[in-house]
Amino acid sequence: MKQTMIAISFLATFATASQAQTGRENPTGDYALINGQIHTMDEAGSVAEAIGIEDGKIVYVGSAEGLPNIIGLGTEVIDLAGAMVLPGFVDGHIHAAAGGLIMLGVDLQTDDKDELFARIRNEVETNDDDLILGFGVRFNPWTDGNPTAAMLDEIESERPMFFWAIDGHAAWVNSKALELAGVNKDTPDTVPGFAFFERDDDGNPTGWIVEVPAQLQVLSALLDIDPAFIAKGVEMWMGRFAAAGITAVHDHGIQGLGQDEGFQMLQAFEQEGKLPIRVIGSYYWNDGTIDPLLGTMELRENYNSDLVRAKYLKINIDGGDDKWTALMLDPYVDEPDRVPEPIIPYDVVEDAVVRADAAGIDVTCHCFGDLAVRSLLDAIETAIEVNPPRERSHKITHGVYVHPDDYVRFGQLGVTYDSSGAWMSLDPLMQSIALARVGKERRDKAFPATSVMAAGGSFSLGSDWPVSGYVSEYRPLSAIEAAVLRQLDGRKDVPPLGGEEARLTVDQALTAHTINAAHGMGMGNEIGSLEVGKKADLVVVSENLYEIDPNEISEVEILYTIMDGQVTWDHTKQ
The missing domain is CATH 3.20.20.140 (Metal-dependent hydrolases)
Structure with missing residues (x-):
């Protein structure tokens, strides 16, 4: 994938010339993005070549000729060198805070049972923590019933193990986790019929837990699910969102x-x-x-x-x-x-x-x-x-x-x-x-x-x-x-x-x-669109997504992300 290079500089000479042309004494734009393919996503499907940002708002969208009203001595001018600009991506359904709890430990997203157990064994061998965490257990490999605690006990029986299923609505644990949580044959289901412990024919919990209330009943016995713990995980992911x-x-x-x-x-x-x-x-x-x-x-x-x-x-x-x-x-x-x-x-x-x-x-x-x-x-x-x-x-x-x-x-x-x-x-x-x-x-x-x-x-x-x-x-x-x-x-x-x-x-x-x-x-x-008066949320990508093979879209590089007029991701500083 070709990488578009973007040069960033303070263009004081250009800014001085701009003031002379317009008569505006002190243009104060924070950023001016020039020489781009700016797809505004407005109702008309407008495409511009320049955009100006000031105080967290979009103050200009159009051709380069209008930039003299924006660029001042303190304006940072980003030469897009033909790169594509879009409104910042908006995720219509996410659980950003929950990710700080679920997306911890070893990634278990695989269809291969042998690979799955190999990842778990490697985590047990290389992780000295008192609790082994993981996420992403898929359903499709288990054609003859859900996985059990006994399977995990063969790998680790002294330390508790807690693995979130891919949908977040189930979990797979070993016997030690059930023991520490006090879950046994006589333990009532957390919310009968909705949040429960899967059981064998004798009523013993198998190690498969269904729905969040029952999951948290066990997990909260294994670690302190306090705001500080979750905040640490959330903070880790925030930077990844901006990078995306x-x-x-x-x-x-x-x-x-x-x-x-x-x-x-x-x-x-x-x-x-x-x-x-x-x-x-x-x-x-x-x-x-x-x-x-x-x-x-x-x-x-x-x-x-x-x-x-x-x-x-x-x-x-x-x-x-x-x-x-x-x-x-x-x-x-x-x-x-x-x-x-x-x-x-x-x-x-x-x-x-x-x-x-x-x-x-x-x-x-x-x-x-x-x-x-x-x-x-x-x-x-x-x-x-x-x-x-x-x-x-x-x-x-x-x-x-x-x-x-x-x-x-x-x-x-x-x-x-x-x-x-x-x-x-x-x-x-x-x-x-x-x-x-x-x-x-x-x-x-x-x-x-x-x-x-x-x-x-x-x-x-x-x-x-x-x-x-x-x-x-x-x-x-x-x-x-x-x-x-x-x-x-x-x-x-x-x-x-x-x-x-x-x-x-x-x-x-x-x-x-x-x-x-x-x-x-x-x-x-x-x-959601790049229009004057809207908040300055935008993303710069290395390729024009309309022009490339759709099979390559996921490989395109995010060059810059700007939210509220502030650069939250800059590929040149990584």
Whole structure:
């Protein structure tokens, strides 16, 4: 991959000449980017060659002739040498704080059991810590039941081991971990039917733990999950987000910490100058016995700074198809008599959505199955019918399965359809578990982004990092490539999920990771496109993504990331 070289300099002579031409005595721009291919992602699809930044805002977009009004003696001029500039990437669905808890230890993302156990053995042999941590255990290698504590006991029986599954909703532990957590045959499940310990025929826990409450019951007995511990992990990842070109995220729920503690941590990063992204946060609600509006409004009141805002109500209504907990309109193929219940009753969800909408609170909802999608759309439609008009930014996330009759409703109701580009392929999970659960016809219609857009809806990309069904991926360029090809990097021999017609264009994918994602988190008027008056969030990439082979998109280098008018990533200083 060719690397574009960018020269940075203070151009005092040019600045002096600029003042003479314009009569403006003291131009005070902080940055001027020149000689670029600046794709603004505005409604007209404008392309400019120069952009000016001052006090965290975009003050000029256009040709070089207009720069004399911007460049002063203190302006740093960046010669882009033809490089491409885009709005900073916006992640429409992430769990940035949770990543500081989950993404620790050894990476176990592999389909090969021998490789998996080799990585675990190597970690045990080279790590002297009292607790062995890891993440990314995939489901597809386990065709004859979930992995067990006994398998891990053969490798390490004296120290506890705790490995997060790839989806973040399960964990694999050894017997020592269960012992230290006091989990045995007589231990009741944390939340019966939802968060539990998988058991053998005699009732003994097998070492496979389902859902976050049960996972944290064990993990909290093994280590002190305090704000300092999670903050250390989060800080490590913040720099990686900036290096990937991310400037804003929609956090869909803080796990591992209390919700207040999570927002306090993020605001502490902001106050210390350590937050390279802006965060729209959510009140996470998966308990129908609790009124979510009180918590949402309290967070909104307490956390509304420049970079950290608590704005959304996040609803968790169903699970996933791997555990038969996704809400589906038609029966599961392999378990036709299984009818999962919603995590929160439908009527309770509708009441909350209507009341939240009336209070000016937008909602985002985990909807995996097509019945979950329809129920949330129904609730939003009711809210629109009974409440006064307002500017709304409701969103449905995941939408793995959407009934064709509901494609058009996203546009009609102004609901953003958000999903994860890195999931949109015939990965081994889709080829095995999804195929068994819903059959080929429904499976091949998964992630109907192009269909929703063709019906007038807005589509945004969100990683759901650190969790996934198959590959945990936070880098926008990787998601964009996968969405365009409907294939994963390294698995191009597999046909595109949904066929050629399911592939997004490069422009659709870029729009989904910029302005559409910004609209989907209620910030479309502030970020997501490069227009005068908007916040100066942008990314410089080494290649024009419209012109290269889409198979190379994930390999393109991020040269600079600017957030709020400040350089948060500079490839020349690494």
